[in-house]
Amino acid sequence: QKAVAPAPIVPGKEDKTVEFFRHLYKTRTTSIAGASKEIHPAILALGLQMSNYTICGSCARLVATLQAFKRVIESYTTPPGNSLTRHLTSHVLSPQIDFLTSCRPISISMGNAIRWLKLEISKVDVDTPESEAKENLCNAIDVFLRERVTFADQIIAQSTADKIKDGDVIMTYAKSSIVQRSLVQAHNAGKKFKVIVVDSRPLHEGKHLATALVGLGMDVKYCLLNGLSHNIQDVTKVLLGAHAMMSNGRLFSRVGTALVAMEANEADKPVIVLCETIKFTERVALDSFVHNEIAPADELVIPGGALTNWENMKKLQLCNPMFDVTPAEYIQMIITESGNVPPTSVPVLHRLGNESQG
């Protein structure tokens, strides 16, 4: 066996961050140790679930966050001498949000929802009795979730399922809840089609999707990115989920999505993005460096594999970005609950969505 080379222990740990992502590195909170006592237990649990990917995917995280905030609001009592409007956001919600951020950077949809929630709180009349205000807020959250997520998903899934025809070969990348839902809905409607799930390391999210679809008796093929080029020719449609849609029409999604869209575009296959408008943002992105999330490098290490103790190898860096940005020209259509639009219409829809809220 390889005698473990006596790696010289570097005094003062070597910087293992990759230069062009350096601004994005954040250490993740992975335990409740050291968490401030004002963090609500529901938030503590949620934070840990997010940091170990038990709750993963921007929609799931959005729903879970708002549900947890509901619990926070329910257990909130305004301290004497304060009003709910002024106190809740800054003294109660902010630490919760900070804790969630420290577990995993909050997603764009979560950001949108939190901004909306803060606005709702600020609109609460100072004269409203506390119990009534709290009830109103919880109701508002329920309505928000129903409108922006539940119904939106239903509409998108229906509209996507309608577009799937008998004999289609649908390719999708990693796992998106809305893509899964659409495929299942089409399958339940009796459509005969095949699904190719493309996946990648280290999360292997696509395997969960493939497992779920196979469980329903669907015809599923599973491959990793190395098989993408070999399968793209058989495909008739590519369905992608989104983490966010940027205002310049670019898709911000799980790393590797851009490769799938690029290959599909090269092979002249339509690329369709399924995305609720809550994931739209006014931010723009040209590359995957400015805004991204860097997951812990240790996730790339295969247990027992060659990379064990990689930290001891000088000048070796492991880089594990979570997202990439797909150019707008690869995307033919975005299916949202407000209709099917081209990528150029993202800022318009985003504005309409915000106006309806305001």
Next chain:
Amino acid sequence: MPSVQTGYAPNLKVFKQSLKTAPLESSIEYLISLLKRRQIKNSRPCAIATAELLRQVVAKSRWTDVGKLIARIQDVGQRLIEAQPREMAVGNIVRRVLGMVRDEANEDRTEDGSDTASSIGSPKRQHSHTELTSTQGPPPSSLRFSSTTEGSDLSEVNGDDVFGGRSTPSGRPPLMASHTSYAVVNGVPVQQSMFNLLSATPSPNATPSGPSGTNSPHGNHPLHATTLAERMIITSKDLRAEVINGIEEILDELEQVDDQIAAYAQEHIHSNEIILTHSSSVSVYKFLLKAAEKRKFTVIVAESYPNDHEETHLAAMGKMKDPESEEDGEGVYLKSLQAAGITVILMTDASVFAIMSRVNKVILATHAVIANGGLIAAAGARLIAKAAKVHRTPVIVVSGVYKLSPEYPFEFESLIEYGDPGNIVGYHDGTLVDNLEVDNPVYDYVPPDLVDLYITNLGAHAPSYLYRIVADHYKTEDINFHKPELQF
């Protein structure tokens, strides 16, 4: 764990050792089974094993004339190729040896022919002789720069009808003018084989004048049979030695090829670059190491999951096996890139598009290069090359000439090999194994328009120029030697 295996599992080294003692036929069978069981795999070990085996074939087989030798090599070559058709290096080496045998034989014959011809005063032969020597004047290696007419000349002369379709008139001097010399040349191989038969009973004085007289169609210039017979014996011996020499040259080339390629490294890498490479390849590794002697730069490695990631990770940890070292076990690793001052960033294949806009150059290794300038490389290479194209990042392919194959398949899918689906979905995934269709290609075909530059041991070339290097290295009649139905 691998160190335990190496002692027992047959590999290139075991094969090389067995070559020394085992009889020829069993060596051939051994290599065939090694190739089939993938115990020798990847271009370089396959090429070396093939060359070593062919050296034994030339040295040990009984052959009395060039035609028989060529037929023998073709036969062995065909069996090797059929054993593992996707290891194209095997076929390449066989073709190069064939081409070399033809060259050597031709060289000998032209010398003989011209000697006799000039002694009887044929101006045409003299002319073609000088022409030949002048073209072969500074041969960098005896395999290159020979015109195809010589080959056709030879095959026809040998009565080897396999290439019968090749028309002689192209490039040949007008038949009438060279009539006399042609007759002499035509007579030689017949005599050669006969003389070799007779040489066992050393009485060259009495018999040969008869056949030489009758064989010459005109019979008006009797040959000096004695001297010719002696020369034939000598040339046959020489030919064997020369072919073996040539094969050793090929083996030398295989040994040095990575270093020769690396010599060009500093022309292509400037300081402070970010270079993306894929999988782990000794050629690329040495190329980067050489460049690192003078400049500092960053290398991003895409790990090539799920087939080559283990090797890639080992290489990133500074444990790249040195192919030169014959020993197994410890201390056989190349210097690590990090020790040479390079920062290595390891990433998943999925991140390629995300970071491509910061990459200055993509350097790809290859499994085989085909004549149109496209290449077969580890799966995922196509995505990387395409992503580079989209970002206008230059793609450089580093490859030895021995990987350059004259084959041009009509369907590229036929070149792709599929690996173990268990690497993707294993039995620990339970029922998924039964119900899920899984795809695990090992190789990708990268079309030539995605490649900007090839760097071989001969220098840097555009993909569109590769066909020319193919023409320099292989003879047209050898290209499809293993597929009789395609010979024309």
